[in-house]
Amino acid sequence: MINALDVAQHGGTHTLNGLTVHAIQAMEMEDHPHHDPDQNGMYRFEVDGITIGHMGDVGNPLTESQTAFFNNVDILLALAGDVPTIRLDDLKAVIDSARPRLVVPMHFRTLTYKPRNSLWIESFLSHFADEHIDFACASEVELTPPDIPDHTRVLVLDYVR
Numbered sequence: 796m797i798n799a800l801d802v803a804q805h806g807g808t809h810t811l812n813g814l815t816v817h818a819i820q821a822m823e824m825e826d827h828p829h830h831d832p833d834q835n836g837m838y839r840f841e842v843d844g845i846t847i848g849h850m851g852d853v854g855n856p857l858t859e860s861q862t863a864f865f866n867n868v869d870i871l872l873a874l875a876g877d878v879p880t881i882r883l884d885d886l887k888a889v890i891d892s893a894r895p896r897l898v899v900p901m902h903f904r905t906l907t908y909k910p911r912n913s914l915w916i917e918s919f920l921s922h923f924a925d926e927h928i929d930f931a932c933a934s935e936v937e938l939t940p941p942d943i944p945d946h947t948r949v950l951v952l953d954y955v956r
Contacts (some may be wrong), residue, residue: 797809797878798836800818802816802817803837803838805921814840817839818839819838819861820834820835820837821837822853823835823854830942836851837861839912843902844939845940846867846869847869848868852874853950854879855881857888859877865899867895869892869940870897871894871898873890873901875900875916875918876903876915878912879910880902883922894947897948899949899952900919900933903915905954911939927948927949928949928951928952929948929949929950930953931950931954933952936950
């Protein structure tokens, strides 16, 4: 098992079973409404020619170096529920700067997942033109490099019930 925070704190790169993970430190929301903020890691890796970035559990605007960490990712797994994770305006700034080719929102309110204060997916999607949003009718999708769009699009997966 790889812990992104451990990787970030010990050189930023770790390889296990042929998978190389790069990580950078982050922190939960500084004024977290429910507990003192924890350190965590954001990470990226490549599988089958597709580079994937995961925002960890960041709760603050990203620094320039944190934003640059996601430059050139094919897929960004993005925290789309607002408080207590990154605010949506700050997230949109990261997406506009890093320009991932596919954004997969996560950590938003659903009918079965209702974290305190999290927003429904519509709040995140309102930052994008309708023609740049796709909906999967499943909680899993299989993607190959030719499936990755040329310009930023959003792919909303169905949630596991």
